[in-house]
Amino acid sequence: MGNYIFRRLLYGVAILVGVNLLTFVLFFAVNTPDDMARLAIGGQRVSQDAIEKWKAERGYDKPLFYNEQQSGWASVADTVFYQRSLPLLRFDFGFSDSGHDIGHQITQRMGPSLALALPSFVLGLLASVSFALLLVFFRATRLDFAGVVLCVVLLSISGLFYIIAGQWLFAKVLRWVPYSGFTQGTDMLRFLVLPVAVAVISSLGSEARFYRTLFLEEIGKDYVRTARAKGLSERVVLFRHVLRNAALPILTGCVSALPLLFMGSLISESFFGIPGLGSYTIDAINAQDFSVVRAMVFLGSALYIAGLLLADLSYTLVDPRVRFE
């Protein structure tokens, strides 16, 4: 297994280099350093002198990939790509184009992102699994049919609608929670109740349908018939046997998604005023802040690779038959 992990990590490094290159090429295909400077300086009187100063301060005054004025290794090393990419591999994100320490921002914003994403994820999983089990318990009845219809309705509605409707109902009409905002400590709960509830409900339809399918697939198998034949109640059959055996795809899906929780939610964070990493990324894209965009894409890729690796590893824990030899 050690060899397997090492091999996967090596692949991961290669993927990260590729992702970094792709991000770089895509970003500078639509933005020049002059564009970035012009937007960053802002205002109405942006002189070329100011643009040159801005670029020089941030190292964007160098060629992007190849420096013809240098020779040997320096022709590659004295470029924007090289000087911006190398520190990334040791997770040194450097400074944003607006002069803030990206690493510090990430550590500051990871907390709010997780405060929203973790409960949403855990409660969403619990709600979806419970609802799916309920539907399976009442399978082939009108209740099951109604539940499936409800799921289809829920998954057909845009996530944005849940947010706006949730704010309208609970913040405006009933006035139970604030519209938006964030704070530290236990008072944070007041601000998280609504976004978490919205996240749970908006993911309920698709996830419950998926889990229902998994459970139904299991429930027709021989071991379930055996369990029933020996007199186990339906609840015991579902919770002790079906749920355990259907847990493999659920668990692997969840494990691979776990690291990405750090990246936050783009829309929810914006609407609910939660200063997490999702809104950080969106802000950076709007401000054409290449340093932050590159750092967040890199971090997202690294977390995704880690998630997939963890998912693979979790197979061995859940299903002893799986081995990596």
Added chain:
Amino acid sequence: MLGKLFKLFSQVAVVLLLLPLAACTDKPVNSPYGPDAMAGNTLFTAFSQRSPKYLDPASSYSVDETPFTYSIYEPLYGYDYLKRPYVLVPRSAQKVVAPTFFNAQNQPLPSNASDTDIAYSVYDIPIRPGILFAPHPAFARDAQGKPLYWPLEPNALEGKFALTDFRHTGTRELTAHDFVYAFRRLASPRVVSPAFGVLSSHIVGMREYAQTLRQADQALRVDKGRETWLDLREYGFDGVSAPDDHTLRIKVIGKYPQFKYWLAMTFTAPVPWEADRFYHQPGMAQHNLSLNTWPAGTGPYQLVESIPNRRHVLRRNPNFRGEPYPCQGEPSDRKAGLLDDCGKMTPFIDQIVFSLEKESVPLMGKFLQGYYDIPEADGGDYGVAMKVAAGDSASKAALYKDHGLQLLTSTEAQITYLGFNWLDPVVGQGNTPEQQEKNRKLRQAISIAFNWEQYVSIFLNDQGQVAQGPLPPGVPGYQDLPEGLNDQVYTWNDGHAQRRSLDEARRLLSEAGYPDGRDAKTGKPLILHFDSAAGMGSNATLDWMRRQLKALNIELEIRATDYNRFQDKMRQGSAQMFMWGWVADYPDPENFLFLLYGPNAKVKTGGENASNYDNPQYDALFKQMRDLDDGPQRDALVDRMVKIVQHDMPWMFGFYPKSGGAYQKWVHNAKPTQMVRNTLQYLRIDPATRVREINRWNAPVWWPIALVVLLLLALAGAFWHVMRRRETATALVRDDDQDRKDKD
């Protein structure tokens, strides 16, 4: 056993479900702030999209930064809060001074000296004594007078990410040397300032000084690394100096009457060298500690909390001397209660809390609940939007009235225009005199066809004023109707401006060589191109434009692009028609008329003349006008210039957008403006009214909880019942059941 368990579970569930009801109260529970926050003398407002990017006065130029920078820093001058047209008043200066003129032999000249005789102007500005900087760790000193936080020990910054993390602070008196230091910073290679280009072309020796600093900086970086402080006190230049601690001397090349307005901007606000030195220490940047994030000023407020993209808090500067509230204003100000606080010391508010609101739905929701006193401190969008909404919806109008909201609008010193590229062969100047006249007639026909009154009505809900020329109201030289009428596009009929007829436009089009919208020589239809920076080419505005030209049988092709590419096109001069705007830096006609000054052409010089308009007569008049003091002679020149551009039509003048503010009824002294930027110090709030109204508007509605609890119990019961029936059902199906299933 199962029944007992169910009974127990039911009882626990009922208790848990009814628990929230026990917490039910009439008091609001939806406040986004802590308990009793609304009872304090604190103004709550929001900022959208992102935190201010630059709080360094040398770099800050965006509108969203001004509530911070103009509250924290005090430039030499400011604008009177109430008077219109805008009037310069001293802030950190003792008075607004007139320059002394000198000839090339350094001999003083009289104030009415000829412009050609004036070699340079000297502004000797007296600084108010006794002004203190807000508490800042850069000033903190030990008992021996040595700086406490310079130089810092290694690891001294551990855990410090805000100024409030430093235990000690200090202050000192503002001197003229702080202004000198601020001007020197503008030329520093380490500071990016949008003002450097303009100021260095007017202040004696500033451009050369920038070269000197560049060389010094390079040498310093080679010797000691890039984080080393470049002490600007060691490098001076003749253009800005301090003859004594309370006199600032600025030498301006020739005569530049608009220079005084630059002294009302934060670019020229004082910067203490101690702060610059303090922030140029190893590790400061990594801890987000810089003048961009933690300013050091003398203004009425200081920044005490700054969580990027979440919350910023300004608190009353304990060292601020207090400034009296103005006693004079416009005639309507007394009736509006704006003079009630005459002579009282400002600022009135102790603390200002800015919270991030990226989306307008929660922002407006909280504003209507009373949790924001003003929805935005920097701009005028929400007041206009709410006024439009109230006009469209009777229920909203009633709600705003019930809440006593103040929706105040004013036409501001800004313009949105549709420009013709003067370099374009079809709509531009033209090569020959004959072609020039034809192209002028084409522009005139187009200008008549574009019904801007309709545009303002449809897209701005009348929250704008159709422009007759390049100067907006409030700017000296602006002429109201009928004197200011653009007679190329309008006629004056029965006391109002009437747009010339489409028939006349068609005649002009024909004379331009395009009868019925077709080229007279080739017979091909005339196709014009509009370069849009607003994304895809199918929005309502662009459709409206197409329809305007369709009335003349002219096709309009939209070339939609993003703003970066749009700017590229403008710099290369490849756009044909485009829409752009200008917000005044200062209330002077020069700040608008320079947008059409030939030497400012964007293609040639990268200047702000986006149309690349070039008219030697206009340019000559501009030079004269620029150097004149305000007065009838200048007004006459401005009038001639306006007539020239009305005749040449390098722009369709478009409209002057209105600016508006929305204020709760407990906010006093509100007067919307885009020119006066230190408005926060004049606002006053009544917290008692705020608390009372918030309690009235936000009483929670609890009864649905009971309904939900009952529903959940009913559902749980039903499920339990079905489950029990299933659990206890026999494996074999009874005969009558089998019969029923067969029938189904």
